[in-house]
Amino acid sequence: MPTRSKWPLTCTDAPSATCDLGPEHRGPGAGVSTVEGMTADYAKRERRLYDATDEPRGGVLRVVRRGRGPVQVVDEHAIVHETPTLRARVLARGLRLVVKPTLTLLPFNDSTMRFMRRVDAMTARGPRSRYVEPVEYRLGGVRVEAMTHRFGPSSEMTVLYFHGGGFFSCGIETHRRVCERLALATGGTVISVDYVQLPEGAVADSVADAVRAYEALLDETDHPGKIVVAGDSAGGYLAMKVAEVATRRGLERPAAVIGFSPLLSLDPDRFDKGVEQVSRMNDAYLPLRKIRVVRRRWLPESSEIEGFDSPLDAAELIDSPTFLVAVEDEILRPEVEAMAVQLAARGVEVETHLWRGQVHAFPVLADVLPEAREAVRLAGRFARLAVGEDVEPEPDVTTREGVREEPIVGEIVPEEPQGGEVLDGVVVDGVVVGEPVSATPPAAAPPRAPAPRRWWQFWRRS
Numbered sequence: 001m002p003t004r005s006k007w008p009l010t011c012t013d014a015p016s017a018t019c020d021l022g023p024e025h026r027g028p029g030a031g032v033s034t035v036e037g038m039t040a041d042y043a044k045r046e047r048r049l050y051d052a053t054d055e056p057r058g059g060v061l062r063v064v065r066r067g068r069g070p071v072q073v074v075d076e077h078a079i080v081h082e083t084p085t086l087r088a089r090v091l092a093r094g095l096r097l098v099v100k101p102t103l104t105l106l107p108f109n110d111s112t113m114r115f116m117r118r119v120d121a122m123t124a125r126g127p128r129s130r131y132v133e134p135v136e137y138r139l140g141g142v143r144v145e146a147m148t149h150r151f152g153p154s155s156e157m158t159v160l161y162f163h164g165g166g167f168f169s170c171g172i173e174t175h176r177r178v179c180e181r182l183a184l185a186t187g188g189t190v191i192s193v194d195y196v197q198l199p200e201g202a203v204a205d206s207v208a209d210a211v212r213a214y215e216a217l218l219d220e221t222d223h224p225g226k227i228v229v230a231g232d233s234a235g236g237y238l239a240m241k242v243a244e245v246a247t248r249r250g251l252e253r254p255a256a257v258i259g260f261s262p263l264l265s266l267d268p269d270r271f272d273k274g275v276e277q278v279s280r281m282n283d284a285y286l287p288l289r290k291i292r293v294v295r296r297r298w299l300p301e302s303s304e305i306e307g308f309d310s311p312l313d314a315a316e317l318i319d320s321p322t323f324l325v326a327v328e329d330e331i332l333r334p335e336v337e338a339m340a341v342q343l344a345a346r347g348v349e350v351e352t353h354l355w356r357g358q359v360h361a362f363p364v365l366a367d368v369l370p371e372a373r374e375a376v377r378l379a380g381r382f383a384r385l386a387v388g389e390d391v392e393p394e395p396d397v398t399t400r401e402g403v404r405e406e407p408i409v410g411e412i413v414p415e416e417p418q419g420g421e422v423l424d425g426v427v428v429d430g431v432v433v434g435e436p437v438s439a440t441p442p443a444a445a446p447p448r449a450p451a452p453r454r455w456w457q458f459w460r461r462s
Helices: 034-052 086-105 110-123 176-186 203-220 234-249 288-298 311-317 333-345 370-386
Strands: 079-081 132-139 142-149 158-162 189-193 227-232 256-260 322-327 350-355 411-414 421-428 431-438
Touching: 086 288, 132 176, 132 203, 142 176, 142 203, 158 176, 158 203, 158 234, 176 189, 176 227, 176 370, 189 203, 203 227, 203 234, 227 234, 227 370, 234 256, 234 311, 256 370, 311 333, 322 333, 322 370, 333 350, 350 370
Parallel strands: 079 350, 158 189, 158 227, 227 256, 256 322, 322 350
Antiparallel strands: 132 142, 142 189, 411 421, 421 431
């Protein structure tokens, strides 16, 4: 059951908690004691604010203790995953204790961005999938890397993937493993886009690269109606912008949009997202105060984004089936739920998954978390259904080139008992293959005596 906080928080319609003294308390010489007046006003405001939580109203933030009770949802059709694994809990705790304080104290400048790119390059030195064949080339002048199953794609779908990183970190290398797993889950071709980021370009330049790659893919592919755009965090922002701009320009709309903790507003710290916020924002590693600093670099005065700055304002222009993943207490959850509600109200097919105990954009950690692998699998299934393909079982390896299937011809025959034993075997090419089985069960072994207590085993009885 939701618990009412002692200090309720509100979005927009609750009374302000700032001190607003009456005229009798605004200066020396007032007829009433300033201290007594301040105390009375403070008590009155707190009582009014506390009583406001007794009545459920639109726009009120009902604070719920993290991890207590069922996950509170805004979208009644959302699919909730409430039980995190031990590995997920340990990872979230480690990021909260180490990474979040570091990001909070780290200054955001060009030197910091170059340092984070060096860290990304070191973390990307992992093993690659032996089942995926990568090909690097340029798509519409943008560097991309295409990944398909080395036996060839089993689907005509193409997934255009945009990596996350706040528009200033990460790249194709850091998100290669999730793209490989997405290629295996969908059976199609996954193209990871290396769009321009800070400090070389602003968000408007990133959007231009994403749209340019999508337009070039429409011209090159044989199946333009089976293109799925996907991304995590900032990459989810670009996926939504591609769907919006495609509608504005009259292009073939994406067959589906996949967003793993997508950034749907360039003001993620604002509360007025049009939905009731039902959980406290307590992101595992994204500091809220740092986003306000990064926003100044996202939207410089000299740049202009095509269409709306925030995809949340462009829900009327997005008609593609949408798959969304969010975490219970992450910063971006309110806008993800707001987008899901808006799209569903217009009749757009939406599948939303809410996970408890995970970190922001956790599907990228598919090599570490079983929940991430499940999220990628669900996204692949949604994409196959969106492009009109059946969700098939795992491919039969015997149908691949160079693999033969040789049946074994034989029959099971009973053998006559000899010497109190029965042979339970299989006759293959005239030879009995099997082991003699005794007709009587073996006698149970006698129980072993307990080992004597050692001098250091103080908890055992002698």
